Amino acid sequence: MQFILSTDITFLVDTTGDVTQDEFKQVIDFIYNITNRLAIGPDDNRVALVTFNTIPTTQFDLNDISDKVSLLNAIISTKNFNLTGTRETHKALSHIGDNIYVSSSGMRTDAQSSLLLITYGQSQSPTQTQFAAYFLKSTVQAIYVIGVGSLMYHPTERTDFPNIASSIENIFYIEEVSNLCNYILSITIKLDLNATQSEVDSCSPITTTWTTISTTIPTTTEMKTTEFTYSTELTHSTSTELTYSTESLSQEKTSLKLDTDNGTTASRLNGCVVCYLATTELTSTEKIVSKINKGLHAGIMIGILLSCLLNLVLIALVLYLLCNRKSTRSAKNDISFLVDTTDDVSQDEFYQIIDFIYNITSRLIIGPNDSMVALVTFNTSPKTQFDFNDISDKSSLLDAIMSIKNNSLTGTRETHLALNHIGDNIYVSSQGMRTDAQSSMLLITYGKSQSPTQTQFGAIFLSSTVQAIYVIGVGSLMYDPTERTDFPNIASSTENIFYIEEIPYLCHYILNITIKLDSNATRSEVDGCPEITTTSTTTTTISTTTEMETTEVTYSTELTYSTELTYSTELTYSTESTYSTESTYSTESLSKEQTSDRAIIVLSVISVMLVLVTIIVGITVIYHLLKYR
CATH class of the missing domain: 3.40.50.410 (von Willebrand factor, type A domain)
Structure with missing residues (x-):
């Protein structure tokens, strides 16, 4: 059995003069075609229509028309409207919330609620429109916005649409009014998944042409050509054909000699470079450099200690200046x-x-x-x-x-x-x-x-x-x-x-x-204030028909409140690193020493930078504290 969900649908239509009378009739035809595909009835979909320019006007609410024939006739009757006035969208949205989506106008609490706004440009009051849409969204579940007409070629006329629609996917920009016909089916399905999904005849096709792009990629031996062909043709039924053809380039294994001190050799296989060490001897220069690097240990320790000392001095100065700032300085x-x-x-x-x-x-x-x-x-x-x-x-x-x-x-x-x-x-x-x-x-x-x-x-x-x-x-x-x-x-x-x-x-x-x-104001107490008193009086009278009897009532309340909180966190962090180097050095510890030397140099640089940053920050903070004492 198919489950049919009823929806309370409102069309909100702009009647300003930014479209011609003929284009406005196409807008009404668009609404007519959507409504014609909906199941209309008290237990199915209900439709309301509101027009607006300087002021909003309800043409019919959700209660007014319950059969499809009368509803379609009422929609067609709006074709001859006079197009004039300014675009006060915020008033129209407030009108929808106050006069359409209320129970007295036929809104059902067990039905979906949707609003379709058709407009031709930005509201006269974008900020107020944003607030009105915000409040309306608490009542209406889905708000769709269709910007239609020549003004849609100007991005400035679209800016408040994202603030009105309930999501970006619910916004449509249609520069040519005649192209509305192509959106009838997609909008209808958004409003009601159970609507009739028949194609629309006599819609003007929308076409887009893409040209073939050829790209030539040079290699060391030959030229390879890759061609991409992408063609799209869009009518009321959209079809997309994508042809992608490419000839992969072959890569050969090559060997190259890298210009390094120890004669490292590398081979490139399928674009990856793999390095390995060639047989060599540890030179005297490298031994001297290794010994010098060991001496940097002392420099690192001195730098760290100096940084900590400077931080302590900075904290002491800041605390001293804060405690001695003028307490009488009052803020404006x-x-x-x-x-x-x-x-x-x-x-x-x-x-x-x-x-x-x-x-x-x-x-x-x-x-x-x-x-x-x-x-x-x-x-x-x-x-x-x-x-x-x-x-x-x-x-x-x-x-x-x-x-x-x-x-x-x-x-x-x-x-x-x-x-x-x-x-x-x-x-x-x-x-x-x-x-x-x-x-x-x-x-x-x-x-x-x-x-x-x-x-x-x-x-x-x-x-x-x-x-x-x-x-x-x-x-x-x-x-x-x-x-x-x-x-x-x-x-x-x-x-x-x-x-x-x-x-x-x-x-x-x-x-x-x-x-x-003002936190700096005089904090003197106020004299002569009346005392705030609270008086509570309870009188209970118990009468019997025969005698006065004394009853002793014992009322015991034992409150036990126990909260046991167990918080357990087990953290396992495992890092397995495998680094394999094949070497023919006679001194096996060379690689470890070189790695250690590099780490010492990096730590030395970090230590010096930390000292410099501490000095700069300290001078800046002290300067500002002294300036604004």
Whole structure:
């Protein structure tokens, strides 16, 4: 019995004006021919079609049409579309995820899901398209991309296709629209292995011609010619013929005399060289050289000892300089506070939040060469209270923070707009951002954003500029877990998230947050913080109808936790080396002595190099430590 796997298939079709009306009709015919080969039905394949230019439009979803005849008629009806607008591919991909691959539009959890995007060039927003495709891949198992039309001759128009498709094998570049016909069968099989696999008639052939290549190889005796013939003809049915003919060259055994001191003779057999020693005597010069090499043993030992001594001196100097570096040197920090001014807290609680920011700032070292602070408030729209350029002395900065207490609390929580505002208007050089400074942002908010998905995108883009993003969720809404869900998508790590249900307890976090923002800040304790208390009361009443009876209950829990860890590693390393040399020397140990001499020379060179490298590295490290003390 053949197992048939149902698939939820969506065609996403570009309707911009980069192809002619006639070419667009060929694109629709292409979709028609694929669909015609599929088994359509509620328990088989379901098909949806979405068109897009500046905005996406659902022509029909997975629920709308369940019989093939009506489906094919609906596809043909899209031929007369007006081709206009810009190519906003990211909006189309988001539309697919939000409106097609959802259960209300007919998506089945037990079916495969596939998307076929047919487009004519690069999206207007490649980065946003990449993010939209990334999120869509969590729902759609296979995404195919067909780039079609004359723009495919330009590599720059193809750059975002690999970011959209689920794999490189799912990308097709077809420069001529008329050649789409040749891909109908292969695409259909990719979408459904059980589809009808009939050939497509009247497709324009694609031909490629290769010329014969002749290569002549000279030898010492004669010329040999090798010919390669490679021909390929591709139509809708692909056939490849490869003819490879070569005549191997014969090699003869030859002997040659090598110009060496000891008259070594070699023979070459089939391209391999085999060396052997001829009969000779050990010369007086070689004896002298051997004795000199033995003296290098002392040089090796001296070099190694000298290198170790220099390393010890270097380590001692580095430790001394590190311990005596100026501890008061403060790093530059560009710190921004992003404060929620919606009405989910009272005016009095908002005052406590501003006091929290005031206390953190009062512990920072403020100045052009130290920490600089910016503050932005937000509700329905964000507003810069002051940027990095505006205030450079601590007294004025603290006054500016206190003046924010009288802000009106109103509007909705559009956190994504505030994050975009921070990236566009605060962390830019024109507003005082320094390229040699650490960048940190502290978001203080009272609940979930109105647009969590857009907030996540805003945080992703901002994280490319801001190194550390902290989130403090404060107020009574923090008792509700659903109000915390987008905080992990905003903060740069989970360690940078704080949930504080009672606003008076903010006081306890001043020192912790201050040190995170600037490790050189003043670490004085905060006075007057309310004590955090937890009270738990349990009352149990047992009543009977006749009498009061005392029952003694013994509850015993014995916990045994035993972990036995056995880690055994047996390592066997065996190297068998066989080296055979046939020699007629009268002194049998000559070969060993020569090998030892060579090893001594190599070790001597390594020892000298090690000393030199140690000296150079030491001088460099000491120079930089002295320079930046």
